[in-house]
Amino acid sequence: MLDLKFIRDNVEAVKANIQNRFMDADADLVVELYGKYNESLSKLEDLRAQRNDNASKMKGKLSPEERNSLIEQGKELKSQIAELESETTDLKSKLSSEASKIPNMAHPDAPIGKEDKENFQIKVCGTVPTFNFKPLDHVQLGEKLDLIEFERATKVSGSKFYFLKNQAAILELALTRYAIDILMKKGFKVSITPDIAKVDILEGIGFNPRGEESNIYSIEGTDMCLVGTAEITLGGYHAKEIIDLSNGPIFMAGISHCFRREAGAAGQYSKGIYRVHQFTKIEMFVYCKPEESDSIHEQLREIEEEIFNGLEVPFRVVDTCTGDLGSPAYRKYDLEAWMPGRGENGDWGEITSTSNCTDYQARRLGVRYKDDEGKTVICHTLNGTAIAISRALIAIMENNQQEDGSIKIPSILVPYTGFDVIK
RNA sequence: GGACAGGUGUCCGAGUGGUUGAAGGAGCACGCCUGGAAAGUGUGUGUAUCGCAAGGUACCGGGGGUUCGAAUCCCCCCCUGUCCGCCA
Structure with missing residues (x-):
């Protein structure tokens, strides 16, 4: 607000x-x-x-x-x-x-535009792979290697659910631990967060669970919802508190499931596990003083880059345009990984996103701190994706596929997976 | 899930209808005392909101009610503790 x-x-x-x-x-x-x-x-x-x-x-x-x-x-x-x-x-x-319908102000440098096509590309990291064979998409790879199963998931839970099987399940655990290890080194406090939160917390973060086009699952007969991201619970963590920022910003990392209704989203660009009702995500969240948020936003972006550089995934960084910013964000950077199976000949697909929400969330949530003069001031909050497992899996599977149909595991993950190839 | 007991300021804790924004104590801040410290002693010390200010309003777990007037009486809910049940 x-x-x-x-x-x-x-x-x-x-x-x-x-x-x-x-x-x-x-x-x-x-x-x-x-x-x-x-x-x-x-x-x-x-x-x-x-x-x-x-x-x-x-x-x-x-x-x-x-x-x-x-x-x-x-x-x-x-x-x-x-x-x-x-x-x-x-x-x-x-x-x-x-x-509450009025969005946050935008950073003066945020590109003005309506759709994601108008996002400004900041840079490209890594090299887009060239294959001397016709690369498969992750759905085909997942089926051939028995890693992802959709049909039975549809029987059990409905469309856009999936069973992550065998090495893919291990890969989720490995990616989680890989991300957490990096974040702990950076001083983030890690927690596994609740997957359910109250409506007033959702609203404070800037979600509108009661709205027609809400992407949020509400739990009937209660004032609770399934979380769409740990941003909700991490942001709610200090709600209605006066927090101590005298020792610096508070860096939190949360591991949670994310639930999204994704009503009406279908088609080529949401195939497989790109857009699903449930996935696991490791999320970063920061509470800081207003004067710190711009530089912390850069830090979060750099951490995301470090994580995906480590995974040897080619990606680009975009400065999200005003129309694609969402209500709470003042500025947002997305990392888009190269996905060889996306579209006709491969395309960029969003894998992470980091937002500086300035005081927009903290105002409604009532998160404040005492400044040097003892005045109570509203904090700034930021969030960023460390790893969203489903989309990271797409990027890893599709970029690292080999001619024999196997998938090479990025070397940095091998200590976590215990295997270096899936075949 | 059941039965009790609780929930008051930074903390402990008094308060059962009006003089209580809230006794008393601790803590904290600033003085005094001291060679310095402890002890002692004096004064001060909540939050939010509106206002240039004076000042107003709200807040005693949350919500509703009774009353001219509620921390105090009534109803509902939440939370904490203890015991029992159930369970991973």
Whole structure:
């Protein structure tokens, strides 16, 4: 959520930003509701002051007439307060629902554009492989080597589920441990996080689980959801807290399952395990001071690069354009791995993403810290994918396939897998 | 899941309808005392929000209710502890 005062004082900039992001939000309406809410609230507070004043007059001994007259006044105030309270609550909920539609401001350098085609390519790392044979996609490889099974998963759970089998299962564990080892060395505190979170935490992070197009599974009869990412639980971890940042930013890593509805997503570009209802992800999350977030964002991107350079996966880094940023992000970098089985002759496919959400999430979650002057300030939060297993598997399988149909394991993973080839 | 017992400020802990934003103590901060320290002693010490300020409002686990007035009475929920049951 943006600061309401900021919206009020910078409506034009906020409106321009909404337009750049191709989002549907009404800044003017927010300003109007904010004004009405404040007016209503100050009237209400005035009435409450009168009520408190009236009540304190009745502390001592009074004549019956005086007492009765005060009680009458009190009753009158009481009904006025009740009326104004419901009006104020009403305005507040309208205000908060309209305000939550307004996206975060974007970094001045974030490319302006509507779709991912307009993302700005920063660099390419590694070499796109050339094959002297027709490379298979991961679905074919997975079937031939008995690594991924879709049909029975569909029988058991539905489409876009899968059994990761045999060496692919080991590969998930190996990738997890590989990522965790790197993150621990960088000072991240590791945890395996809950796969379920409450709606208000989801909303604080910027998800809208009740929305029509929500990608989130809600658990019927509860106010809980399956998490789409550990960003939710790691961000909720310090919700409503005043945290201590005097020893530097808080770096957290979470291992979780991620559940996504992916309604309507189908076709060539979501085949196999590229877009699925459930996968495992190792996520980075950082709480820091406002002045630190830009440089930490670069650090997170570098860690992602280090992880995938280590895996010998060719990838490029893009600066995500405003239309593709999502609500909470101020700036976002994606790593896109080369996937030889994607599209006609291979294509880039997103494998990680790191966002600087500035104070957008922390404001609603109530995560603050005390600055040097003892003032309470809203933190900045950042998140980034260390490894999303399913997409990392695609990149590893498709890039490292060999003519005999086997898959070579990146050498850095061999100590974790115990095998160096899948055949 | 069942039965009790609890949930008050940074912490411990008093408080069962109005003079309590909250006794008392600890801690912390700043003084005094001391050669220095401990002890002692004095003063101060919550958060959020609106406001230039004065000041207002809200907050005693959360939500609702009763009342002119609620930390205090009533209802619902949550959490913690202990015991029992069940279980990986």
